[in-house]
Amino acid sequence: xxxxxxxxxxxxxxxxxxxxRWIWDRVPHPAVxxxxxxxxxxxxxxxxDQRRLRGVLALLLLVLGAGVFGLVLVxxxxxxxxxxxxxxxxxxxSLVQHVRAVADALSLSVGDGRRVVAMIVGRDTKAxxxxxxxxxxxxxxxxxxxxxxxxxxxxxxxxxxxxLLIYKIVNTADSMIGHRTPRFEAFxxxxxxxxxxxxxIPARLTALLIWLGxxxxxxxxxxGVAIWRDARLHRSPNAGWPEAAMAxxxxxxxxxxxxxxxxxxxxxxxxxxxxxxxGAKEIDAAVSMLWRTWGIGLGLVAVVGVVELxx
Numbered sequence: 647x648x649x650x651x652x653x654x655x656x657x658x659x660x661x662x663x664x665x666x667r668w669i670w671d672r673v674p675h676p677a678v679x680x681x682x683x684x685x686x687x688x689x690x691x692x693x694x695d696q697r698r699l700r701g702v703l704a705l706l707l708l709v710l711g712a713g714v715f716g717l718v719l720v721x722x723x724x725x726x727x728x729x730x731x732x733x734x735x736x737x738x739x740s741l742v743q744h745v746r747a748v749a750d751a752l753s754l755s756v757g758d759g760r761r762v763v764a765m766i767v768g769r770d771t772k773a774x775x776x777x778x779x780x781x782x783x784x785x786x787x788x789x790x791x792x793x794x795x796x797x798x799x800x801x802x803x804x805x806x807x808x809x810l811l812i813y814k815i816v817n818t819a820d821s822m823i824g825h826r827t828p829r830f831e832a833f834x835x836x837x838x839x840x841x842x843x844x845x846x847i848p849a850r851l852t853a854l855l856i857w858l859g860x861x862x863x864x865x866x867x868x869x870g871v872a873i874w875r876d877a878r879l880h881r882s883p884n885a886g887w888p889e890a891a892m893a894x895x896x897x898x899x900x901x902x903x904x905x906x907x908x909x910x911x912x913x914x915x916x917x918x919x920x921x922x923x924x925g926a927k928e929i930d931a932a933v934s935m936l937w938r939t940w941g942i943g944l945g946l947v948a949v950v951g952v953v954e955l956x957x
Contacts, residue, residue: 650951656732664739697832705836712815716808737794748783749929770905780924788892797848849884853891859938860895893917
């Protein structure tokens with residue numbers, strides 16, 4: 647079976663089962679194991695002089711380990727391992743569940759919305775009003791659609807299990823050590839930059855898929871130009887693309903001022919002319935867009951598989 651069809655099956659299994667608690671309550675999730683590997687390398691190498699060079703070495707060790715492990719798994723006969731590992735490392739259903747939970751909580755009260763959205767965003771949530779909670783949930787939906795679904799699927803399709811595992815270990819390293827703090831700014835530089843590189847194509851592909859998922863009424867040049875324009879307003883070179891696309895198709899304003907560590911940051915709005923007084927209804931619309939985008943992506947992967955069979 648081709649990698650494309652293995653990916654189709656993995657996407658379907660992930661969408662159907664998500665993250666079964668009865669499994670991960672008994673054995674460590676691969677993402678947890680990757681986190682432990684990053685932590686172990688960081689504790690041993692992030693000391694002394696030449697922190698940036700040490701960070702490059704740490705990244706090389708993590709990438710080499712993930713790549714070799716992926717090659718070992720490829721040697722296992724059949725495609726069951728590829729499907730299982732792919733399903734485990736994709737995050738469509740869990741993403742939908744986490745975002746939908748914010749909508750459900752916000753429908754009860756702003757306080758409930760703050761409590762639940764705090765599980766999926768890194769910003770301060772204590773002073774959030776309802777629209778800020780909704781923006782946080784929708785932004786997380788867009789960004790994690792790229793990082794947690796489209797990007798791993800892309801690298802699986804391009805380079806099989808080694809590509810998928812390398813992407814996931816780099817993404818994990820970026821989330822753990824790719825911060826501009828005194829401890830990690832130099833040491834995590836390589837992880838952050840390599841993560842940016844690996845997400846360069848998937849982030850823009852995600853924006854395209856979201857745009858397509860918005861329907862025929864949005865398939866004109868003005869919307870595409872607006873996505874390209876607004877993506878550059880974002881502080882991230884990649885996250886701005888899916889976020890700008892989601893803002894356009896939902897016609898809501900995203901990003902904007904928010905607080906980190908008690909400090910307000912005056913970030914620009916993405917699609918600033920969009921609706922700002924948003925709530926649970928708009929979060930639910932974002933969840934629907936997650937599934938539409940996933941469906942288009944699934945269809946494209948299936949087409950790749952058919953083409954491979956014909957060639």
